[in-house]
Amino acid sequence: MLFSEPVQRGDDALKFLLTEAELSYPYCKATLRKGDFGRNRPVSHYPQKDGGPPGLTYPENASVSHGEDGGHAESAGLISPLSRDAKSTILFGCLFKEHTTETIDVETARKTFRTLTKVLKPGLDAFFQIERHKAQMRIQDALLSSIASPSVLMTRDKVLLGHAASGLEKLLATGSVRFKAPRFEFRNKQLEAGLQHVVDTFAGNTHTALQHGHTEAPADQSGDQSVWFEDPKGQLKRITIKAVPATGTSRNGGSAPWLILKIFETSELPEALETVLQERFELSYSEAHLARHLTMSGSMNDTVQELGITKNTAKTHLRRIFDKTGVNTQLQLAKLVHGLSSLF
Template identity: 65%
Template structure:
């Protein structure tokens, strides 16, 4: 029997809003308009029932649901009429949804998980309650749901595979150094071979149940500054007239210099994954790449610059450079073959001449001059 029906397939997120899958919001909006037109009695409750409680792959009568009659949580039976269409209804043109809203049909949740629910619905265009074979309509509807389910499974498997590829692509951006990839909600997406270990070793984060918590306030501030430049979809946010750009370093990335528990200096840069890579990925907002840099070799010529710019002595400039590279006063004393008291005297004079107050501030200054920071 030819049913000549209009079908709908759409996905709703856990909160009830449509996702971008299966024609995105347009398909979901049409299903809402057609099956549960406002101000129909119980429309919100009917949608909530389908998304959260309705039995999977069973046909529920649109007319019954629209009236709020779903307390029994049971699917329709052959004795329930699925259609009440008037012959000659028009389903094309600008008033298509209004015409379709007057037509009964069947709707069912096909799949449901902790993140979303997929609904499938059919409206029967030409038959009246006198001409349609109700049992045949139910059988056909169930057959369609059985056919659709494997295809939807395959679709989401493909999407998960694509997401893994996008994660790998994002990690390759920082493959030259330890790298961690997060969602805007601080959930771990992936990391390079030593990325997670190196990030945790800085002592700046906690990691629990796949989610990070920043212990370092500067790192948290930089992370939020990065997110502030994007909307929830991962696209650049529209700036207000009085808004200010977050402060970035000379490379264009946000950076934080910090001491690990052993007193060694580390630099963590924060950058976003391009929207074309992160689109349709996990989590909300853009993806965030954290890169962990160890202290680097600095050219000897930097000592001359420090002497000329801040009137440091040769010994003071020598210590400033080596201390910035090692990140440890003990290693610097050993490497330069000087006493700890001598190092402290040099360091106090360096602070006075450069105007900094801490080893971290000195490291930022030295790296900034060398354009490595």
């Protein structure tokens, strides 16, 4: 680093360079080290010794630090932020270690520094443009396997990366999350726990996964999770959570993965499913008919209107369905029926 002791001022100088300093301006090492940068003034605004050009000479009364910097505490130096975005700042500095502020040729040093920054800047811009393009390609590749269903791709920190087939709209409609760009806020504890389980399983942390209330491993041992719940309108929804490696990560690599959430809504189920329910669980025709339609609609009120029966009749059928199938809730019944639908 081009500035050294005292540490507190060094930290302030770094913060200034990372967040406030003018891009591509050559800031003087000594000025930064002194801590005289609070008003975000470039070094040209400071009085210079002997009327010389700004940039390398020490401001009046600046103290020289003799910290552990390789014996170059008195060497002249320049540093400049070349690029800055929300996540990072690129700093470029030159330490003219063969010279002190008394021996440096200021004009030559400044000219050399500016030439180097002019050469570096286009290369950095091209590099970041390529990286942004690569990132978009990785996002598209991750979503490609889910393109047929509404899906959302996010980071472990719940930052939205992309979505497909109106996935963002569908996810928000479930009422399970809120979105304040660029981050999601989970409102459904079951969904939050499922997401944590997938992350833990991806990292190979089975013990942590069990602590989050998941006592059974998924059938495919991948750690993928399915969460079932009702939306604000009482419609049944299912969200699957799958982990995919983010940039430069792999399973058991210790890095947080990306997460794909796929949203499934009730859909048309084959009529032949009712025959299976009758034969497998000894449901009556009316009970099997109700079980199929209730699973498709996700709403008892809609099912009653569609079948033209009373609520009392529907409740009687549902109670018998629960007894015969061994389930206890409408959600468990939906899982059972959807599982049988995969036979067709």
